[in-house]
Structures are given as C-alpha cells and as structure tokens.
Amino acid sequence: MIRELHNKLINHEITAVQLTEEYFARIENLDKDIFAYLTLMEKSALEQARKVDAKIAAGEEIGMLEGIPGAIKDNICIKGVRATASSKILDNYIAPYDATVIKNLKEAGAVFLGKANMDEFAMGSSTEKSGYGPTKNPHDLSRVPGGSSGGSAAAVASNEAVWALGTDTGGSIRQPASFCGVVGLKPTYGRVSRSGAIAMASSLDQIGPITKTVEDAAIVLSIISGRDNLDATSAKSFAKDYTEYLTGEVAGLKIGIVKGYLDNLSVEVKNSFEKVVEKYRELGAEIKEVELPNAKYSLPVYYIIMPCEVSSNLARFDGIKYGMRALDYKDTELDFIPEDRNLIETYLDTRRYGFGPEPKRRIMLGTYALSSGYYEAYYLRAQKVRTLIKQDFEKAFSEVDLILTPTTPTPAFKFGEKTKDPIQMYLEDVFTITANIVGVPAISVPGPEVEVDGKKLPQGFQLMGKWFDEENILRAAHAYEISSGATPVK
Amino acid sequence: MITKEEVRHIAGLARIGVDEKEVEKFAADLSAVLDWIEELKEVDVTGVEPTAHITGMENITKGDIEKDFSNKEGIVKLFPESKDGYDKVKSIL
Numbered sequence: 001m002i003r004e005l006h007n008k009l010i011n012h013e014i015t016a017v018q019l020t021e022e023y024f025a026r027i028e029n030l031d032k033d034i035f036a037y038l039t040l041m042e043k044s045a046l047e048q049a050r051k052v053d054a055k056i057a058a059g060e061e062i063g064m065l066e067g068i069p070g071a072i073k074d075n076i077c078i079k080g081v082r083a084t085a086s087s088k089i090l091d092n093y094i095a096p097y098d099a100t101v102i103k104n105l106k107e108a109g110a111v112f113l114g115k116a117n118m119d120e121f122a123m124g125s126s127t128e129k130s131g132y133g134p135t136k137n138p139h140d141l142s143r144v145p146g147g148s149s150g151g152s153a154a155a156v157a158s159n160e161a162v163w164a165l166g167t168d169t170g171g172s173i174r175q176p177a178s179f180c181g182v183v184g185l186k187p188t189y190g191r192v193s194r195s196g197a198i199a200m201a202s203s204l205d206q207i208g209p210i211t212k213t214v215e216d217a218a219i220v221l222s223i224i225s226g227r228d229n230l231d232a233t234s235a236k237s238f239a240k241d242y243t244e245y246l247t248g249e250v251a252g253l254k255i256g257i258v259k260g261y262l263d264n265l266s267v268e269v270k271n272s273f274e275k276v277v278e279k280y281r282e283l284g285a286e287i288k289e290v291e292l293p294n295a296k297y298s299l300p301v302y303y304i305i306m307p308c309e310v311s312s313n314l315a316r317f318d319g320i321k322y323g324m325r326a327l328d329y330k331d332t333e334l335d336f337i338p339e340d341r342n343l344i345e346t347y348l349d350t351r352r353y354g355f356g357p358e359p360k361r362r363i364m365l366g367t368y369a370l371s372s373g374y375y376e377a378y379y380l381r382a383q384k385v386r387t388l389i390k391q392d393f394e395k396a397f398s399e400v401d402l403i404l405t406p407t408t409p410t411p412a413f414k415f416g417e418k419t420k421d422p423i424q425m426y427l428e429d430v431f432t433i434t435a436n437i438v439g440v441p442a443i444s445v446p447g448p449e450v451e452v453d454g455k456k457l458p459q460g461f462q463l464m465g466k467w468f469d470e471e472n473i474l475r476a477a478h479a480y481e482i483s484s485g486a487t488p489v490k
Numbered sequence: 491m492i493t494k495e496e497v498r499h500i501a502g503l504a505r506i507g508v509d510e511k512e513v514e515k516f517a518a519d520l521s522a523v524l525d526w527i528e529e530l531k532e533v534d535v536t537g538v539e540p541t542a543h544i545t546g547m548e549n550i551t552k553g554d555i556e557k558d559f560s561n562k563e564g565i566v567k568l569f570p571e572s573k574d575g576y577d578k579v580k581s582i583l
Contacts, residue, residue: 096564232550325570342580348507383540439544
C-alpha cells in the first residue's frame with residue numbers, strides 16, 4: 001500500500017497534504033467508535049506534509065515513506081508531544097526528545113497522525129487495560145483489538161493510518177495484528193533501538209511496524225532499524241533495504257512445525273493454520289516437525305523475568321521529576337516507619353493513585369521475585385530455563401530455516417471475556433512469548449479467517465526466524481501473501 | 491501462599507501505598523500467579539548458565555563526551571512543582 005501511495009504522490013495524483021487530510025477525515029468519522037488514538041497531531045502532520053509537497057514541487061526525489069501518514073504507539077516519545085503509555089501517571093507528560101526511531105522516521109519524511117492507544121505501560125493483551133478506555137476491533141466492535149498495541153493495529157486495520165509503530169515484549173505487536181487482520185513484525189532483539197521507548201522489560205522489548213502488507217512492514221523496518229549509540233543493546237548492524245528480499249520464492253526453504261503446538265486449539269483455528277501449511281507446501285517449501293521441549297515453560301519464565309524488569313523500570317515513576325505527583329496525604333499501612341514520611345508519601349501516593357491495577361500487580365510480583373531470599377528461586381531460575389529454551393531454538397534452527405505457528409490460540413475475544421482471571425489473559429500470549437524470550441524475529445501475517453458465532457474473524461499465523469534473519473521471515477510471509485491473493489480489505 | 495504481611499512488606503519496598511482491601515486482593519492475585527509459576531521448579535537446571543542478555547554482547551561503551559541537552563526548558567516544564575527553575579520536592583533531611 002505504501003508503494004501505491006508513493007507512486008500517487010510522485011505522479012501528482014494526490015498531494016501529501018490531501019493524503020493527510022483524507023486520513024484525518026477518516027479518523028474524525030471512525031475514531032469515536034474505534035478509539036485508536038489518544039492524541040491527534042493535526043498541526044504538525046500538515047506541516048510535515050507541506051514540506052514533502054514542497055520537495056515534490058521542486059522536482060526533488062522523495063523516499064518511499066515520505067508523506068505517508070502513520071500512527072505511533074503512545075509509549076514512544078515524539079518531542080513536544082504528549083506521551084502517556086496510557087497511564088494516568090503520565091497524563092501530563094510532554095516528551096522532551098524524540099525516540100531514535102522517530103528521528104529516523106522524521107528524516108525519512110514520514111507524517112505522524114497521532115499517538116495510539118495501548119494497554120497501560122504495555123501490560124496487557126487486549127487494550128482493555130488502557131488508562132483512557134479500550135480500543136475496539138474494527139472487524140467487530142464488541143471484540144478487543146488485542147494488545148498491548150491495540151490502538152496501532154486498529155488504526156491500520158480501519159484505514160485510520162497507513163502504517164503504525166508498536167512495541168512487543170511478549171507479543172504486543174503480533175497478537176493485535178492477528179486479531180485485527182494486519183501484518184505485525186517484532187524484529188530481532190537489538191535490531192531496532194529502544195531509545196525513547198518507555199521501557200517495560202528491557203531484555204525483551206522491541207519496537208516494530210504494524211502494516212497492511214508485508215512489503216509495507218519491510219519498508220518501515222528498513223527505516224527504523226540500525227545501530228544506535230543511545231541504546232547499548234542495539235546490535236552492530238547496518239541499514240538494509242528489506243524490500244529487496246521479497247522475491248516471492250520459498251522453494252527449498254525449510255519450515256518447522258512445532259510438535260504439540262496444535263493440541264488444544266479449536267477445530268476452526270487448526271483448519272486455518274493447516275491451510276497455511278498446505279500453501280507453503282504448494283509453494284515448494286519443505287515442512288518438517290521440530291521439537292521445542294522447554295518452550296512450554298515460556299509463559300512462567302516470562303511472568304517472572306518480565307515483572308522483575310518492570311519493577312525496576314517503573315521505579316522512575318515516583319512523582320519527583322515528571323508526571324503525576326499526588327499531593328493529598330492518605331494513610332497507608334507499612335511495616336516500617338520511614339524517617340521522613342513526607343517524601344515517602346509522595347512516592348506511596350503517587351504510585352498508588354497513578355498506576356492502574358495491572359502495573360501494580362506486576363511491580364509487586366517483580367519486587368517479590370527479586371527480593372532477598374527469593375532471587376535464586378525465581379529470577380535466577382527463570383534465566384536458566386531461558387537458556388534451555390534458547391538452546392532448543394538453536395537446535396531447531398539447525399534443522400529448519402523458519403518456524404511456523406498460529407499467532408494466537410483464538411481469534412479476537414469479546415470485551416470482558418478474559419478480565420476476571422489475570423492468568424486467562426496471560427495464556428493468550430502462549431505462541432508469541434517465546435520469540436521475545438530467545439530474541440528471534442517474528443512476524444504475524446493474516447491467514448484464512450475463522451468463524452466464531454457466525455462471524456468471520458481474522459486469524460494470524462506466525463513465522464519465527466533465526467537471529468537477525470528478518471530477510472527470510474519477510475520473504476516467506478510475502479510469498480504467502482501474494483500467492484493467496486490476500487489483498488487488504490479497503 | 492503469599493501472606494498479607496509479605497504483601498505489605500513488598501508494597502513498602504515498591505513504594506506503592508496500599509489499603510487493607512488492596513493487600514487482600516494482592517495476596518490472592520500474587521499467590522495465584524506464583525502457584526502457576528511453580529512448574530518451573532520441575533526443570534533440571536543443573537549446570538545451566540543464566541541468560542541475562544540474549545544477544546551475548548558485552549562491554550558496549552561510548553566516549554564520555556560532554557554534550558549540552560538541547561531542550562532543557564522541556565525538562566524543567568515537566569517538574570510537578572518548581573521554583574526558580576528548580577524541582578521543588580519535600581524535604582529529604
């Protein structure tokens with residue numbers, strides 16, 4: 001879709017300003033029902049668009065993403081723009097600098113329509129935990145768009161944005177992409193700089209694109225990836241044009257299906273997945289069974305490592321330097337009396353009233369698991385099991401090039417269906433979580449739709465690749481897309 | 491599995507104010523998650539090195555070069571309470 005719009009711009013069929021205005025008109029029309037956006041950036045978007053039009057008028061060449069409007073998840077900082085991570089504790093926070101990915105996108109001439117809704121601090125799989133209200137799935141407004149990048153996925157699916165950025169710590173790009181019928185890519189850990197993204201779990205977080213097509217994801221990935229001095233965990237890698245790898249060919253590629261992964265899935269979801277496997281066979285890929293014996297521990301490993309890192313990363317929200325500061329004093333029960341209650345009150349009350357229940361739950365869990373006496377039993381043990389899971393993947397990738405799984409065990413569920421028991425929600429991430437734990441790249445692509453209660457719903461499949469092998473997952477995803485004639489629903 | 495006393499202690503460490511009702515809810519929620527995580531105990535991790543960092547990169551450094559931050563006003567504007575350009579906080583001493 002990006003390429004078509006790019007061609008329209010350079011052929012003078014439409015101006016960048018007209019394109020941006022078209023998207024804002026659609027947002028005005030649809031977003032009261034969908035609620036994908038927390039903050040709109042009309043003034044600056046039109047300024048960005050005007051600059052692109054000036055370049056085109058002057059006969060200058062423009063890049064592929066130049067003038068193309070997108071949405072940015074609200075945990076990524078754009079200088080001068082509100083960034084809340086969907087939390088009341090950052091309700092008044094205006095980011096003082098650009099995230100590195102934003103710098104790259106600005107240099108590429110992209111247009112930012114606004115900041116997209118999400119689960120608070122990226123904690124959730126449905127966007128129901130947003131501090132500002134849930135986003136709705138454009139395919140069925142009674143269902144969740146997924147999370148935590150629900151706003152980003154819904155915006156792309158409803159044509160309120162051409163492309164979007166999300167973040168993925170346990171599946172937060174891929175799962176909403178699957179629920180909303182769009183493409184979502186989590187790059188290899190270290191591929192994309194995390195500088196300027198509000199951190200959740202630093203050893204798991206990655207920023208990535210959510211788009212209509214695989215080619216669009218490749219275009220955005222090419223712009224946002226690369227080594228960054230400001231992120232010590234970003235890998236030595238040079239800018240690459242990922243669209244060059246979209247050959248449409250998968251003959252000879254070895255694709256692994258994980259033993260046991262399809263047990264316990266509904267017939268509908270299984271059928272959708274098996275059609276995808278069949279398509280890859282037709283295209284000439286070799287399908288093999290692989291084993292990931294320790295992958296079944298991915299969820300508990302994640303639900304220790306992630307809260308531990310969260311408890312550290314969210315310690316900075318203390319009402320001191322920025323964000324909400326609770327000024328009313330209320331009694332709290334502590335098992336020790338700190339020397340100066342007044343300063344402590346600032347922390348206790350700010351965090352008590354500023355954080356929603358899910359961040360608090362995870363901070364508490366992490367604090368417990370890291371506390372003296374428990375560190376070895378929980379955090380250290382989880383990191384060792386993490387090594388075992390990584391070794392499983394190393395072994396599997398010596399036998400196959402890619403691993404193919406459903407993205408989610410079900411299509412989009414209804415609002416309220418999973419909120420009573422936190423663990424029910426956590427189980428939604430069963431297929432996506434492993435890629436974050438071992439750091440491999442993974443993409444979710446729309447597969448054959450699944451029927452639930454007489455309604456057809458999107459269902460994504462996931463391709464995981466070797467470390468830093470985004471080329472092959474993009475290539476295979478693209479090959480499926482063009483051969484299955486899947487064109488985005490307008 | 492996790493007692494209310496432990497919850498109060500953790501809340502104190504995490505600097506999150508809690509009332510009695512919340513203490514009870516956390517005790518229930520956290521116990522449920524900790525029970526679920528118990529299955530990790532069955533894994534044999536003898537001789538396995540922990541993976542703290544998945545890329546295996548080490549000692550990434552950059553020069554200790556002084557640079558002026560271009561948007562100091564942006565930062566000062568964020569102070570919840572300020573006086574004369576300083577961040578005003580409760581007394582520490």
